[in-house]
Amino acid sequence: MNSFERFKNKQKRRDSAVEHVNARFVFNAYNTTVITDGQTEIEAAVVSQQEKDKGYIYTHFQDTLVPGQVWETKNLHYLIVEEIINIKDTDYHKYYALLCNVDLGITWGYFRSNLSIKEEQETVLISRQNPTLTIPSAILEFEDKIVLQNRPWIIQEYDSISQPGVTIYSLKASTVSKEEEQSSASYIVKPDREDPVIVTDEIDISDTEKGIGFEIPITLATQGGYFKYDAPINIIKRTGTFVTFKLPFGVEEVHVSVKQNGEIITYHYYGVN
Secondary structure: OOHHHHHHHHHHHHHHHHHHHHHHHHHOOOOEEEEEOOOOEEEEEEEEOOOOOEEEEEEEOOOOOOOOOEEEEOOEEEEEEEEOOOOOOOOEEEEEEEEOOEEOOOOEEEEEOOOEEEEEOOOEEEEEOOOEEEEEOOOOOOOOEEEEOOEEEEEEEEEOOOOOOEEEEEEEEOOOOOOOOOOOOOEEEOOOOOOOOOOOOOOOOOOOEEEEEOOOOEEEEOOOOOEEEOOOOEEEEEOOOEEEEEOOOOOOEEEEEEEEOOEEEEEEEEEEO
16 A cells, blocks of 8 residues: 555545534434424434425435425424535535424424515505425416415415425415305315316317417316326316316417327417418
């Protein structure tokens, strides 16, 4: 073994020792606690940012958490959003988490209102509320209703791509009927979903590429309200199971994607006179 190899081995041992020291520093701190998901208990260090609703959770190397899991400690619930990857080898995992503030019965979540007040012409106050709800994925669908502290909201859009494992829902104020009301302050209302009636005006939509007339309604079945498009179109109606739209004058073509039988299918429509 030459001097350079001895230097590398010495440096490697030194780096390893440093990481062990860092791990001991993390888990010997005052914020070390036991977290549980209702079945498993593990030792972790929970660092909440003061006066903020987010924090970081450190676990030993052999204990891994998954985005979308909710872990509890001392009556606080944390939703794991993502793992913070360290390019250096460490003896611990670090996760970014949100401190949950709503209990939906089947899961905890993080609600944010983004409330702002705008004054118009010095006489009218306009309240702009753009609330979002972050919860584990595969729980709510498009047009589901949720009631949070006796106030109802409806799902109008969602993002399950940015952070795999969790979904961010955009909410709009809504109402619930007497039949939908429940005794608890927070709950989920699933609407009755009927099989869509595919209205095509004698247009065969089984082809993934088709010429269509302008302003003719096209209805496609989908799952979970999934609908993507790459050109401005007129959406007539959109539910959790189907979407109806028109190709407006001036838009020559559009690619639309829906989910059918668990697969994403893209249709190419182009306008014909």
